[in-house]
Amino acid sequence: MKxxxxxxxxxxxxxxxxxxxxxxEVGLELGYDVKKAEVLGMAQRGGTVESHVRWGEKVxxxxxxxxxxxxxxxxxxxxxxxxxxxLKKDSTVIVNRYRIPPPAVNLGKAVYPKExxxxxxxxxxxxxxxxxxxxxxxxxxxxxxVAGVILxxxxxxxxxxxxxAWLKVVERxxxxxxxxxxxxxxxxxxxxxxx
Amino acid sequence: MKKMMTGNEAIxxxxxxxxxxxxxxxxxxxxxxxxxxxxxxxxxxxxxxPNEKVALDVGIGAAxxxxxxxxxxxxxxxxxxxxxxxxxxxxxxxxxxxIVTADDPNMHSSQNEQDNRNYxxxxxxxxxxxxxxxxxxxxxxxxLKMSEKFDTPVMLRSVTRLSHSSTPVEISTDxxxxxxxxxxxxxxIRKYVMVxxxxxxxxxxxxxxxxxxxxxxxxxxxxxxxxxxxxxGIVAAGAAYQYAREVFPKATFLxxxxxxPLPEKMIREFAAKVKTVLVVEELDPFFEEQIRLMGIEVRxxxxxxxxxxxxPSLIRECVAKAGLPVDSPAQSExxxxxASASIELPIRPPMLCxxxxxxxxxxxxxxxxxxxxxxxxCYTLGAAPPLSALHTCGCMGAxxxxxxxxxxxxxxxxxxxxxxxxxxxxxxxxxxxxxxxNNSAVTTIITDxxxxxxxxxxxxxGTGITLQEQETEAIDLEQLARGxxxxxxxxxxxxxxxxxxxxxxxxxxxxxxxxxxxxRPCVLYTREKSTPPRVDPEECTDCGACLELGxxxxxxxxxxxxxxxxxxxxxxxxxxxxxxxxxxxx
Ligand SMILES: Cc1ncc(C[n+]2csc(CCOP(=O)(O)OP(=O)(O)O)c2C)c(N)n1
Numbered sequence: 001m002k003x004x005x006x007x008x009x010x011x012x013x014x015x016x017x018x019x020x021x022x023x024x025e026v027g028l029e030l031g032y033d034v035k036k037a038e039v040l041g042m043a044q045r046g047g048t049v050e051s052h053v054r055w056g057e058k059v060x061x062x063x064x065x066x067x068x069x070x071x072x073x074x075x076x077x078x079x080x081x082x083x084x085x086x087l088k089k090d091s092t093v094i095v096n097r098y099r100i101p102p103p104a105v106n107l108g109k110a111v112y113p114k115e116x117x118x119x120x121x122x123x124x125x126x127x128x129x130x131x132x133x134x135x136x137x138x139x140x141x142x143x144x145x146v147a148g149v150i151l152x153x154x155x156x157x158x159x160x161x162x163x164x165a166w167l168k169v170v171e172r173x174x175x176x177x178x179x180x181x182x183x184x185x186x187x188x189x190x191x192x193x194x195x
Numbered sequence: 196m197k198k199m200m201t202g203n204e205a206i207x208x209x210x211x212x213x214x215x216x217x218x219x220x221x222x223x224x225x226x227x228x229x230x231x232x233x234x235x236x237x238x239x240x241x242x243x244x245p246n247e248k249v250a251l252d253v254g255i256g257a258a259x260x261x262x263x264x265x266x267x268x269x270x271x272x273x274x275x276x277x278x279x280x281x282x283x284x285x286x287x288x289x290x291x292x293x294i295v296t297a298d299d300p301n302m303h304s305s306q307n308e309q310d311n312r313n314y315x316x317x318x319x320x321x322x323x324x325x326x327x328x329x330x331x332x333x334x335x336x337x338x339l340k341m342s343e344k345f346d347t348p349v350m351l352r353s354v355t356r357l358s359h360s361s362t363p364v365e366i367s368t369d370x371x372x373x374x375x376x377x378x379x380x381x382x383x384i385r386k387y388v389m390v391x392x393x394x395x396x397x398x399x400x401x402x403x404x405x406x407x408x409x410x411x412x413x414x415x416x417x418x419x420x421x422x423x424x425x426x427x428g429i430v431a432a433g434a435a436y437q438y439a440r441e442v443f444p445k446a447t448f449l450x451x452x453x454x455x456p457l458p459e460k461m462i463r464e465f466a467a468k469v470k471t472v473l474v475v476e477e478l479d480p481f482f483e484e485q486i487r488l489m490g491i492e493v494r495x496x497x498x499x500x501x502x503x504x505x506x507p508s509l510i511r512e513c514v515a516k517a518g519l520p521v522d523s524p525a526q527s528e529x530x531x532x533x534a535s536a537s538i539e540l541p542i543r544p545p546m547l548c549x550x551x552x553x554x555x556x557x558x559x560x561x562x563x564x565x566x567x568x569x570x571x572x573c574y575t576l577g578a579a580p581p582l583s584a585l586h587t588c589g590c591m592g593a594x595x596x597x598x599x600x601x602x603x604x605x606x607x608x609x610x611x612x613x614x615x616x617x618x619x620x621x622x623x624x625x626x627x628x629x630x631x632x633n634n635s636a637v638t639t640i641i642t643d644x645x646x647x648x649x650x651x652x653x654x655x656x657g658t659g660i661t662l663q664e665q666e667t668e669a670i671d672l673e674q675l676a677r678g679x680x681x682x683x684x685x686x687x688x689x690x691x692x693x694x695x696x697x698x699x700x701x702x703x704x705x706x707x708x709x710x711x712x713x714x715r716p717c718v719l720y721t722r723e724k725s726t727p728p729r730v731d732p733e734e735c736t737d738c739g740a741c742l743e744l745g746x747x748x749x750x751x752x753x754x755x756x757x758x759x760x761x762x763x764x765x766x767x768x769x770x771x772x773x774x775x776x777x778x779x780x781x
């Protein structure tokens with residue numbers, strides 16, 4: 001069993017926690033040893049949130065090492081950029097084309113980097129960088145809160161293998177009345193990945 | 196069957212499985228979820244105490260009465276509880292007592308990064324340190340048994356990376372033991388009344404017990420030598436063990452589950468087996484110094500930092516620098532380092548939420564140009580720019596005492612103390628009494644947002660609800676201040692900045708000890724929202740007055756300011772500060 005390291009990065013309130021819980025349970029479902037580390041200290045106050053999820057035959061550290069991440073999922077463009085030191089040549093990066101300007105940017109005291117700048121930075125390190133309009137797809141589905149599950153759909157396509165385990169876990173971890181919506185969101189993510 | 200659990204959940208589960216019936220804690224990252232999780236198990240009593248010392252006394256009482264008890268706190272909470280910790284070590288207990296200290300290397304959300312393993316040595320109490328959820332669950336059971344066998348409380352140390360990491364934990368099919376019939380209280384005055392004559396009898400018992408514990412540690416299966424390649428012999432415990440295992444999959448390890456007292460014979464046997472002994476530990480050289488005292492040569496803090504967290508990458512880097520054998524990381528990071536340096540990514544510091552009542556208060560305080568002796572909680576963010584209106588924050592409850600000291604030293608500036616409601620119940624009542632008793636002209640402002648917001652919205656004595664969701668008496672801050680004897684007490688909604696400002700001026704001018712309760716529930720907790728106002732771009736003069744509130748929905752556009760209606764909570768503070776009335780609500 002090959003080890004697979006994931007980092008999910010976003011801003012408090014974007015649903016990275018649910019997504020990392022799903023990813024963790026999928027790993028377990030697929031028979032991996034799994035660990036997950038989260039720093040949520042001030043997440044609710046609009047800060048950065050990061051989840052490390054590791055699958056492997058036997059996983060020791062819950063933290064992904066610099067230069068070792070296999071899949072980086074940026075729920076927000078700037079946050080994707082922040083983890084570049086963790087990337088390597090054959091990392092896959094999935095970036096939600098969505099920006100949440102930090103306060104200094106709103107105040108006109110800092111500049112939000114251009115999409116092309118983030119893209120080119122990521123591309124010089126990692127060969128595979130995919131942009132997804134997860135927020136837009138989520139809005140089309142009628143609920144911006146499912147953007148995270150859409151990104152998981154994209155991720156599952158890149159990780160490969162059957163999506164049964166993924167769907168099963170998604171359905172188990174979301175509230176019953178949102179099951180159908182999240183299922184659609186996951187599949188929409190998979191579709192976005194194939195286009 | 197296995198289930199993913201955080202370290203905190205696993206500790207709570209272990210306590211439940213092993214018959215713990217009473218749990219007490221005060222919230223504090225990264226420990227908070229231990230008691231939140233324990234509270235959900237059937238047949239247990241679990242509470243938020245006003246502070247860690249009270250929590251520990253509650254646990255000690257339960258254990259005196261013969262019940263197994265769990266007490267949890269963050270590392271600095273042990274400072275608050277230390278007085279109780281030290282006497283409990285002397286008296287011992289009837290039922291098992293586990294005290295969890297959740298340390299925070301790297302200060303993800305703390306004011307310092309003290310290494311609480313030092314408390315074990317200082318208080319002469321055994322300490323265990325699990326390295327994953329499964330161990331956390333099991334170690335709680337072992338700690339309870341040890342507590343009863345050796346008649347001492349036992350500490351269990353966690354760190355952020357254990358408390359907040361999820362790992363698979365085996366779910367037991369056994370039920371926890373049923374509660375025993377209530378026994379008669381054991382009235383043993385010599386053992387439980389720590390007057391000097393009795394305490395003197397206890398001290399030799401504590402010293403002898405430590406020796407027995409050290410002997411016990413030699414055969415304890417959670418301390419073990421994991422054989423491997425003998426070039427490097429690594430001593431490690433807890434999260435650091437996992438990082439080191441990741442970096443050195445083939446080395447010989449001494450994995451310590453019990454971090455105090457240490458098994459000296461086992462350490463000697465281990466050191467004799469390997470060429471170099473390397474201690475991998477976060478923060479202080481706690482193992483290293485003790486092993487050196489045994490006369491064994493070790494490498495440790497000459498290689499690794501005493502500051503911050505370790506990680507596999509950092510261990511690899513430090514070990515390679517020291518010229519010891521280690522696999523270099525799989526990938527060259529040169530490309531990544533260069534590319535990352537090529538663009539600047541603005542940071543995303545935490546800030547007061549849109550709609551937060553604290554914002555109104557700090558705007559008023561800044562306008563009044565007062566020195567603010569502050570405290571710990573969300574309101575500490577009043578120190579962040581552009582508000583920049585809080586000038587000290589040391590530990591829970593420090594604000595009022597510091598303000599009194601400042602007042603007695605005498606300064607030209609006007610000043611106030613600012614303290615949150617949960618923090619006030621934790622450690623603010625005594626210094627408040629002191630301002631009255633020693634008659635100083637301190638105005639204490641209590642930010643009453645009706646919840647412990649910073650740590651994720653826990654109940655406290657002012658909310659009228661307990662941890663296990665029972666309704667209870669809500670302690671009224673205004674009544675409390677009046678009951679203490681304060682003559683000058685006012686309550687004001689910090690959304691009403693004009694009125695708050697008037698009250699503040701009145702209190703400052705009165706030059707007597709006084710209290711202002713700034714009352715506005717936390718909007719992140721109540722989830723209440725009003726219609727967002729709009730900026731009329733024609734009227735807006737782009738003066739920047741509203742931006743000085745530091746509220747994230749307010750955005751600088753080309754030549755005016757706009758409000759993001761999705762982020763805005765509709766508190767209306769910006770309408771109050773706009774000098775030209777350009778911000779209005781339909
Ligand atoms: C001794 C100690 N215990 C716990 C903490 C963790 N802690 C920091 S702030 C805080 C509570 C703040 O609540 P409150 O005073 O109501 O202010 P709010 O965050 O609601 O504004 C806690 C529990 C700490 N820093 N020190």
